[in-house]
Amino acid sequence: MTSLETRAAVTVGAPPRARLGRRFDPEKRRSTLLTILLWLGVLYFVLPLWWLLVSSTKDNAALFSTFGLWFGGDLSLWDNLQTLFTVRDGIFTRWLVNTLVYSVSAAIGATLLSAMAGYAFAKYDFPGRKALFSATLGAIMIPLTALALPTYLLFSSAGLTDTPWAVIIPSLVSPFGVYLMRVYSADAIPDDLIEAARVDGAGEFRIFWQVGLRLLGPALVTVFLFSLVATWNNYFLPLIMLNTSELYPVTVGLAQIQAAASAGGGSQALFSTVITGSFVSILPLIIAFLVLQRYWQSGLATGSVKG
Structure with a gap:
């Protein structure tokens, strides 16, 4: 060669x-x-x-x-904050507290209900399980605006409109949270561990609270954050459910301030006040994410090591 x-x-x-x-x-x-x-x-x-x-x-x-x-120009942040917390006798503070109560209550309730439903779908075999889970998946595709009017009529007949329950109770339902918890529970909770707990004499409710929830940490934090943000930013539901200004959340309250200023012929322009209120309203969400993400990441890391 x-x-x-x-x-x-x-x-x-x-x-x-x-x-x-x-x-x-x-x-x-x-x-x-x-x-x-x-x-x-x-x-x-x-x-x-x-x-x-x-x-x-x-x-x-x-x-x-x-x-x-x-x-x-000149920094007017402090002046904007003073105007924000003093306009209409400082009602913005009340709106902020309302939003916090609505969001935290709905997020905790939605997380617990989603965890129980997802755990049941993943670990129990009962008649109609597939049909119910399919209905849950279908509910994800329904826009919330399509359910607003039926929800209002239902709560109106029950005498719950213009109350905090009119905002909290509808926010407890989270089809996406149920789906996420079902998928996570199927892999995160071994069937052998459940059987071992049953052999030791533990009841189903105790197994869920003392065994299941301990292994669902990252999914619980995820559903909690999604529900918290969804309720915090919700505008349409409180708008149709609430009539009393003292019960408004931040979203509806800021819109009311801007609408009142515009109706006055522009004599009291509050654009900077509304923008400052929007900035203040997102700070709790940023803090919540920064505080909870370490539990989220640590839970995911623990699960990957154990797997």
Whole structure:
């Protein structure tokens, strides 16, 4: 074999990656593309928050005369906060407390109900289980606005409209939470562990509370956060259920302030006050996520090690 044939044989026999490595690196290209997409996702979610922060430091005139994504003029954050918490005799504080009560109560109740329903769907075999679970999945596809009017008529006939229960009780139902807990319970809770608890004489309710819930930590935190955010940001349900201003959550209350200011012919422009109120209203959600994410991550890490 000549030297030319030898070089040709070595070249042909070389691995494809070795022959193409100098000209094309698919891993590097894929990493760059994913990095760009991740940064675009970060900008998509962070820019509105940044605009809200910047706008809450401006007065009404600066809102329309300066660049929206950067500070301009004198910082008016403190003045905006004073106006926010003093307008209409400081009713914003009442709205904030209402929102906290509605959201935490609904989130705790929705988490417990979803955990019990998901555990039952995953670990018990009973007549109609597949049909009920299919109905639960179908409920995820129904928009909440389509259920608003029937819910109002139902609560009106029961005399519960214009009460906190009109906001809390409908928020206890979370079809997505039931689905998530069912999927997580199926893998996170071994059947052998349940059988061992039954052999030791534990009842089904005790097994769920002392065994099941301990293994469902990450899923519980996930459902709690989803329910908390959904109830906190809910606008349409409190709008049709509540008539008393003192019972409003932050979403409806801020809209009422803006509507009242606009109805006055613009003589009392409260754009900066409403924006500052929106910024203040998202701070508890950010704090809740920062506090709970460590339990979320630690639970997921523990599950991966045990698996």
